[in-house]
Every structure is written in C-alpha cells, then in structure tokens.
Amino acid sequence: MPKTPLQTPLHQLYDEDFVRWVEATVACLKTRDIDQLDWEGLIEEIEDLGKSARRELESRISVLLVHLLKRCYVNSPDDYRGWQLTIVEQRNALKRLLKQSPSLKTYFQNVLDEVYQDALTEASTAYPLGEFPAEYSFSRELAALLADEFWD
Known part of the structure; x- marks a missing residue:
C-alpha cells in the first residue's frame, strides 16, 4: 500500500497543533510509516511521560x-x-x-x-x-x- 504524504510535516504540526501532531504520529506508527515521523518530537514526548x-x-x-x-x-x-x-x-x-x-x-x-x-x-x-x-x-x-x- 503506497504511503500518503502528510499535508503538514509532523515537526511543523508539533508546534502548531499538538493534538493533530499526536493523531498523525499515531497514524504513522500504526502504519509503520517511519519516514514521516517527527523523531525529535516523539523522543521528547516519551521522555516527558517518564518525567510526568x-x-x-x-x-x-x-x-x-x-x-x-x-x-x-x-x-x-x-x-x-x-x-x-x-x-x-x-x-x-x-x-x-x-x-x-x-x-x-x-x-x-x-x-x-x-x-x-x-x-x-x-x-x-x-x-x-x-x-x-x-x-x-x-x-x-x-x-x-x-x-x-x-x-x-
């Protein structure tokens, strides 16, 4: 199944609309679309979970x-x-x-x-x-x- 490029890059969504960033990140993870992931944002959020x-x-x-x-x-x-x-x-x-x-x-x-x-x-x-x-x-x-x- 071909991957559909995101209209807004995830790294940009991270700062503009966090909920949309989460939804798009989850979608990428579910489809194993690692190419579009915002790795820095994802790492930061996972680190924050432990801190929380x-x-x-x-x-x-x-x-x-x-x-x-x-x-x-x-x-x-x-x-x-x-x-x-x-x-x-x-x-x-x-x-x-x-x-x-x-x-x-x-x-x-x-x-x-x-x-x-x-x-x-x-x-x-x-x-x-x-x-x-x-x-x-x-x-x-x-x-x-x-x-x-x-x-x-």
Missing part, C-alpha cells in the same frame, strides 16, 4: 507527608478525620501509580528526603507553632509508609 510519572510520585508523596506531619504533630482533633482521609486518598493513588510503574519504587527512595523537606516547609508554614521533626521521622520502607498509622 516522577512528578506525580513526588507530588503525591509530598501531600501524604504534609498530612502525616499534621496528623502526628498538630493537636487539632477536629481536623484529624480530614487529614486521615487525605492520607488514605494519597496512599491509594500511590499504590496504583507504583503498580503501573514499579520502577518508581527506586525513585521514591532517591527523592524521599528532598520531598520531606518540602513537606516540612509546607506544614511549618501552615502551623508555625507546630513542633515538627527537622529530619524524616517515618518509616523509610515504602510498604509501611503506604499502610502504617504513625499517630497514637
């Missing part, structure tokens, strides 16, 4: 840690339920993300201390009178972080 997953992991860990810090170190019983619901929500989302991309478990260990410092800053800003630990105080085991209650 890592950003999501960092974001969810941060939200989880902020709420664990508040639940464990802020004496505000009226807020406990809401914080615990957020903890459950983030844990469930993290479990799904790690099931889809198990290699992120290694990345988790690499960013835990940095993400904790950001979470600590956020919790300390929200509760300036709170006494939060300067160093990471929860389990470093991923399974424990995703399941254990660290409060009394």
Whole structure:
C-alpha cells in the first residue's frame, strides 16, 4: 500500500497543533510509516511521560507527608478525620501509580528526603507553632509508609 504524504510535516504540526501532531504520529506508527515521523518530537514526548510519572510520585508523596506531619504533630482533633482521609486518598493513588510503574519504587527512595523537606516547609508554614521533626521521622520502607498509622 503506497504511503500518503502528510499535508503538514509532523515537526511543523508539533508546534502548531499538538493534538493533530499526536493523531498523525499515531497514524504513522500504526502504519509503520517511519519516514514521516517527527523523531525529535516523539523522543521528547516519551521522555516527558517518564518525567510526568516522577512528578506525580513526588507530588503525591509530598501531600501524604504534609498530612502525616499534621496528623502526628498538630493537636487539632477536629481536623484529624480530614487529614486521615487525605492520607488514605494519597496512599491509594500511590499504590496504583507504583503498580503501573514499579520502577518508581527506586525513585521514591532517591527523592524521599528532598520531598520531606518540602513537606516540612509546607506544614511549618501552615502551623508555625507546630513542633515538627527537622529530619524524616517515618518509616523509610515504602510498604509501611503506604499502610502504617504513625499517630497514637
């Protein structure tokens, strides 16, 4: 079957209309038309997929840690339920993300201390009178972080 040239080259579509670029790229991939592919754009987008997953992991860990810090170190019983619901929500989302991309478990260990410092800053800003630990105080085991209650 002869290949039909694209009306607009894919590299041009990438900047002009991203959705059309995606559709045309998928069409080229399905027909194995590698000659018309925008290789640079395709490489960039695939790299961004991995970065996006890592950003999501960092974001969810941060939200989880902020709420664990508040639940464990802020004496505000009226807020406990809401914080615990957020903890459950983030844990469930993290479990799904790690099931889809198990290699992120290694990345988790690499960013835990940095993400904790950001979470600590956020919790300390929200509760300036709170006494939060300067160093990471929860389990470093991923399974424990995703399941254990660290409060009394």
